[in-house]
Amino acid sequence: MGWAEHEFETIDLGDPRLNRRAVLLAERLGQKPGASIPGACENWAETAAAYRFLRNEQVSCEDVMAAHRQATVARMREHAVVLCLQDTTELDYNGQATVGLGPLSYEAQRGLLLHPTYVVTPEREPLGVMNAWTWAREFKQGDAPRGGVLESVRWIESYERIAEQASELPGTRHVCIGDRESDMLALLVMARKMDHAADYLVRCQHNRVLPEGGKLWDEVMAGAPLGRIRFEMPAGRGRKARAVEQEVRARRVLLPDRQGGELEVTCLIASEVNAPAGAKPVVWRLLTNRVASTLQDAVELINWYRARWEIELFFLVLKEGCRVERLQLADTERLQTALALYMVIAWRINRLMRLGRTLPDLPADLLFEPDEWRAAFILNKKPVPRQTPPLNTVVRLIAQRGGFLGRKHDGEPGARTIWLGMQEIAVFVEGARYARQLNDG
Secondary structure: OOHHHHHOOOOOOOOHHHHHHHHHHHHHHHHOOOOOHHHHOOOHHHHHHHHHHHHOOOOOHHHHHHHHHHHHHHHHOOOOEEEEEEOOEEEEOOOOOOEOOEEOOOOOOEEEEEEEEEEEOOOOOEEEEEEEEEEOOOOOOOOOOOOOOOHHHHHHHHHHHHHHHHHHOOOOEEEEEEOHHHOOHHHHHHHHHOOOOOEEEEEOOOOOEOOOOOEHHHHHHOOOOOEEEEEEEOOEOOEOOEEEEEEEEEEEEEEEOOOOOEEEEEEEEEEEOOOOOOOOOOEEEEEEOOOOOOHHHHHHHHHHHHOOHHHHHHHHHHHHHOOHHHOOOOEHHHHHHHHHHHHHHHHHHHHHHHHHHHOOOOEHHHOOOHHHHHHHHHHOOOOOOOOOOEHHHHHHHHHHHOOOOOOHHHOOOOHHHHHHHHHHHHHHHHHHHHHHHHHHO
């Protein structure tokens, strides 16, 4: 059973032929994530069938995601804690004739907004996309406020979905994590209303006034530090990788809830000390319903927040690896269905990368077909083992086809070299299978 057949095992589009087409299309796109739809399909008949599938009125983004969501929940059930990362990203389709696009950051830009909940473990193993909203902003009408759904609503709706799922999995703690955009009182009030079925951990952007006077951040910084932490900050957004040392403080406080009552929250501030000259100090201010009375408690929360990088990596793979912003489809309904498939593919690429690092000795055939892992050895001119090799060995060989050098100081491969290598593997496997068919015939 291939990965797509396994992942979409429970798909139900109302017609077995549509179910099979969804699995085949996911398989093809996953083999060549950076190719166009015609480039990923094996022939014109397959390409035409793919486009018929995407425009079929029986098929929707929700229907396609439902099977993956079930598989995601099954993986979540196996863990004591899961981190539910949510964020919004813009998908730029400017210049395309797709019907139904809306404005982006600039009114003249055209595209869609995507707000997924991407689930990982505290060790950063990707478990899947639990839910996702894709929509177009409405255009402004003169000086009137923009109509349509408020983007802030997506954060609250996502928390509700996470909390509902947490109630169905009582053995798994769900932690809803968001960046500064998620720092809204309505989300904290909703969490209280739902009896904190899911914890929240959000980056704080508002220095709120406290009921007794004074400001939130000043109140926290006035307290004694719990201690210090040290970690390696990865490179990103014009920033070089470097060591970071932070002093950590946390305080339980009451915030006005604008309903005549108060919310009890923990505000945690981790502020960098001894930052290098010319470098901006790394400061994180976090709000959570959880208590952090010790350094160990605080470090756990900080590490959970640091895992938020995984959704940024998910967006990177989706846009640059799967090249979803190059999709050319007639309308946004077809685009959203294609995006559903590509979200699952982006998750799988990240999962291969993380499992190759954290569970290197897993048998490779849990994630790769025999033809695929054998191709990785053949293309790298390595003897093909008789027994199934470890996952990490295969992932590194695939990444080498994508430009990973594999030297001792190179560490483990990243998502980019994996997705590039997978495309070369797919081409080789396709040719090998065709040659086999000729010989058998």
